[in-house]
Amino acid sequence: MKTLRKIALVLSLFSGPAVAGSDPAFEPVIALFSAISKFDHSAMKRSVTDKFELLENGEVWGIDELIAAVPPAEYKRENYYSLISTDVREDIALINYWNKAVFSSEEGTRDVIWLESVVVVKEGGKWVLQQMHSTHVEPKRVPASIAYLEMR
Numbered sequence: 700m701k702t703l704r705k706i707a708l709v710l711s712l713f714s715g716p717a718v719a720g721s722d723p724a725f726e727p728v729i730a731l732f733s734a735i736s737k738f739d740h741s742a743m744k745r746s747v748t749d750k751f752e753l754l755e756n757g758e759v760w761g762i763d764e765l766i767a768a769v770p771p772a773e774y775k776r777e778n779y780y781s782l783i784s785t786d787v788r789e790d791i792a793l794i795n796y797w798n799k800a801v802f803s804s805e806e807g808t809r810d811v812i813w814l815e816s817v818v819v820v821k822e823g824g825k826w827v828l829q830q831m832h833s834t835h836v837e838p839k840r841v842p843a844s845i846a847y848l849e850m851r
Contacts, residue, residue: 722785724792724819727777727828732798735764736776740766747828748820754832774804779847790821799847800832814835 727746734742744762751761760768783795798813818830 703814722782722792724781724785724787724793725782725794725796727819727826728780728794728796728817730827732778732800733851735769736778738769738771740769743769745827748822751828752830754830754834756833762814774802777801777803777849778851779849781845781847792819792826793817794819797841797845797847810838812838812841 730746747762753764779799781797786793795816798815800811802809813833815833819826820829
């Protein structure tokens with residue numbers, strides 16, 4: 700009976716899909732987009748380093764430019780992710796993922812999708828974003844096989 704329980708425990712540890720949020724190095728990505736959804740500019744700053752750079756469709760932004768692009772507005776944003784790959788090496792991680800935002804307002808709902816990569820570093824024992832590369836992808840170019848997970 701004990702052997703059967705041990706086997707069941709081991710199988711449960713390895714079953715189910717990998718969740719991007721299960722990796723602590725991905726947490727600052729979730730924190731940044733959660734803060735964007737809440738228009739919480741202070742929380743946005745806490746999720747990045749002082750040297751943060753965002754490469755956004757051919758432009759180079761810092762956190763101040765990103766904050767300026769996210770003024771309070773009358774819409775709701777929900778964030779979904781599909782992790783492509785993660786490479787964690789001590790105090791640095793390289794992560795590639797699909798990012799989908801669902802914007803809802805009185806005018807309706809709209810999905811916006813990006814293909815993104817980030818460099819995440821550990822500062823003071825906490826993972827924070829150092830660099831992000833973001834490319835907007837037209838819906839017709841997004842593979843149908845992508846399964847997104849909502850994370851807050």
